[in-house]
Amino acid sequence: MIIVFFYFATRSIHAEELVAELSKDEVAITANFNGSDIFIYGAVKRDLAILPADKSEGPLEVVITVSGPLEKLQVRKKAKKTVIWMNSKTLEVDAAPSFYAVAATGNVTNIISETEDLRHKISIRKAIRSVGNPETIQDVNQFIDALIRIRQEQNLYQDLNNSVSLKDATLFTTDVTLPSNLVEGQYQIRIFLIRGGSIIDYFSTEVSINRVGIERFIYDLAHKSPLIYGLLSVFIAISAGWGASAAFRYIRL
């Protein structure tokens, strides 16, 4: 796996800058893909020692987010109609990340101010965009909570509080485990350097997660030539059925 070194120019007036690196910049979904780990690490670069003014703003904190491609979703809630439980209300979610992990040196909601969270959509809650919902749904939050809970159960959303280790306010590392049920695409990785609830530096990069080999071939055929794919599926099924029948006849003789 190629290791790419990321270097970036500071956009902050502060004297603290981020330098970060990933263990891999691409993940291949193969036939026996069973999840993957991404190791994210880096350092805080300073021209001078930590200034007392900086210290007074609070301790240095690091928040790292990994976000999969955004997708449109429907969250449905069942209700009892006479004797049967059926879907009765639907919340349309305009854009929810297919995967989202947020790792931090502490508790994300304590580390970062509400304004910064809203602006940069850092916590899981803020990363989900849902606007223009029908008036029939009074409690939108309940639906969003359910979405987060279901995805957390599938390890697709991960709240990784206290999982970034920061040494001497300089070196930081974290490990994010990608589950096997991933959607392919560009995964955005963002690293925030925070003091006193405000972001003092920010760095972003991407990891591309793609199918390769037979997985690539099947997926492309299914979407680009669906008729051929359908016919091929039927042909394989008939061959397998006939083959088994012939094999069994041979064994019996």
Added chain:
Amino acid sequence: MQIYLPIAEMSVNAFLLLGLGGIVGILSGMFGVGGGFLMTPLLFFIGIPPAVAVGTEANQIVGSSVSGFLAHFKRKNVDIKMGLVLLVGGLVGAAIGIQIFALLREIGQVDLLVKLSYVIFLGIIGGLMFFESLRAIIRSKANHVRATRKKHGWIYALPFKSKFRKSGLYISVLPPLAVGFFVGILSAIMGVGGGFIMVPAMIYLLGMPTKVVVGTSLFQIIFVTAFTTIMHATTNFTVDMALAFLLLVGGVLGAQIGTRIGLKLKAEQLRILLSLIVIAVCLKIAGDLVLQPSDLFSLDKGLSH
């Protein structure tokens, strides 16, 4: 050994899929049912998205039915002419079923439709078969005389009569067309071959001999599910070739074993066994609908209005 399914977009244990295919394949061979009415709910249960489960199951049934069909064809237990009539009805039904499926998927009620259909059809068919078979067994034990089936007068009164030599019938083509049509709709919306409806309908409604019923239903199922597979692949992109293949490998082996077991059992025993399985699946799904679900919420992906 985990395997990543390219269309379902998830990783599943390959041996689990082979095992599921094998067990359902044995039942498929024994009873001449595609096994879809068992496999589709099992796929939901292991987390395959419902739309992918339905589309892929159609594909798998093609293969397992070919395997079972050939075994019956060699024993000359297939009424090809009756099969063709059932098939014409089935193709029309499947084309309509695909449209109903797409419509209900849009409004988020496809789960309910599928489950209700299962409960209603499995309940009626399973109940009828169970009591009829029980009566037949009791009667044959008491009198040592084979029970003769009642002939339904109105079916013989319908026009467009044709001779079905293999089945020893001279009846109108309308009832088999209607049976095929109905089964075609179910094939598309429930991810089943429809054998569990067609087999009893052929026995009780059309009065076909049990011996040819299994092979003839498999003949119709092969072509209807092949058509359904292509329709799902081209309209919904929900056929997972890798998933279907694994289920098939287990399934075709199971079907061969099942066919041999089936030949050793008496027709009444076969029917009572099938009816018990049908009733069990029905009760399980009914329970899911009536009892409060552990999670009231569910997610649906990628449907745009």
